[in-house]
Amino acid sequence: MTTISIIGSGNMATAIGTRATKHGHTVEIMSRNTIKAQSLADEIDNGATVGTFGAKPAGDIVILAVLYASAVEVVTHYGDALAGKILIDITNPFNDDASGIVTTAGNSISQQIAAVVPEGTHVVKAFNTIFQGVLSQDKAVDVFYAGESDEARARVAEFLESLGIRPLDAGGLEMTYALEWAGILLVGVASNGAGFDIALGVKAL
DSSP, X not given: OOEEEEEOOSHHHHHHHHHHHHTTOEEEEEOSOHHHHHHHHHHHOTTOEEEOTTSOOSSSEEEEOSOHHHHHHHHHHHGGGGTTOEEEEOOOOBXXXXXXXXXXXXXXXXXXXXXXXXXXXXXXXXXXTSOHHHHHTTOXXXXXXXXXXXXXXXXXXXXXXXXXXXXXXXXXXXXXXXXXXXXXXXXXXXXXXXXXXXXXXXXXX
16 A cells, blocks of 8 residues: 554554554654654554654655644644645644634634645644544544645545545535534534444435
8 A cells, every 4th residue: 555654652643553554554653752652663563663753754644643732833843844745634622621622713723734834735634533442443434534635635535445434525624623623523422422432424315
């Protein structure tokens, strides 16, 4: 398949990286904590490697799997190393009690990231509307995505399909704010009786 770079070494990085290698991709882990990055690469196995935090990622698709509060700072740190890449933002800017989000219309985390990336880098939001545990099950699920340029969204859709996921295109970068609220919707439904082994999706009637 292809090489996928993941910036971050937490639970979602683990779930995405593991699923990606199971479906034939090579994964590069990049983290400030090199020990944790190496541990994750060893856990994922299947040829997973560790890259230098801040260096040019090996993959054309780079997944930003960090906390939302540090997302813009991390992207700024990488700077021109991200030039020409497709950057997938998976962050959810939840407030302290997960009853809402801290962003506003026109100023989603994805839009904030898009404002600081180098020319030729396209930002797409995806994976923020699915729980880590559900993603780890490697079952067929729906994932919503939105972002810059038809070409970048098509590349992300192709990547999602390669993981056994049905990609659902929500539109341009302005729709990333709606996806952040969709993350809250998922948590609300899960917390109010449905449980955390559920996933949002679309069904044709």
